[in-house]
Amino acid sequence: MTTTYAALLRGINVSGHKRIPMAGLRELLSGLGHGDVVTYLQSGNAVFTSAATDEDALAEGVRHAIEERFGFTVDVLVRDAAYLRAIADDCPFPAAALEAKQLHVTYFSRPVGPERLAALDPAAYLPEEFRLGDRALYLYAPHGLGRSKLAEALARPALFRGTVATSRNWNTVVKLVELTGG
Structure with a gap:
């Protein structure tokens, strides 16, 4: 069973700093084994599915992969669909x-x-x-x-x-x- 999540990246693509192309973010998330990856806007919003259930571990995995691929650290929060709906x-x-x-x-x-x-x-x-x-x-x-x-x-x-x-x-x-x- 999979859950749908949103990854919220903090402070990317602002005034030319910490540039992450959305195609690159989609590739990165797919490369981590996540499915149905979609990005929204250029400001660090991605939606994906995963069998994993630990939001903090998912966020840490995305943060680490961004650092390895793009060479800088970005804070990442991952929240599931039910939480986003409740908010x-x-x-x-x-x-x-x-x-x-x-x-x-x-x-x-x-x-x-x-x-x-x-x-x-x-x-x-x-x-x-x-x-x-x-x-x-x-x-x-x-x-x-x-x-x-x-x-x-x-x-x-x-x-x-x-x-x-x-x-x-x-x-x-x-x-x-x-x-x-x-």
Whole structure:
């Protein structure tokens, strides 16, 4: 029996750095024995099937293969279709009523407790808001991510030290659910 997963690569193909062609990523994943490999956009989203059940081991395998093939390290998260569907379904914001640029999900490698965010005063960033989910953070930025003061505050390395984090806009969140059959 196989499971469908999405691999979320952090920080590739940004401003010409850490370039990974999507054809190369598909070849790499197929070479690792994964099936039904599809990539989405140039920003590090791949869907594949595998008989393996350990998401962390799958992520480590992809990370190691990228380092060997492309010569640099990339953080990788792997999540199954059911998890991706649950993240979309559990969105605390009215996703259907918002533009995709207004809503983002940051996926974490492990659970993040509210104590990590206790120093942030949510009222200081209104109308921007965030909510924690299952190894995820939902960010509502009504004027877009590029102008978001809250996104800037949440990007401070100390907040999530020791945790891999990678963000996707709502269009990508929904597309990954669709591609994984979640």
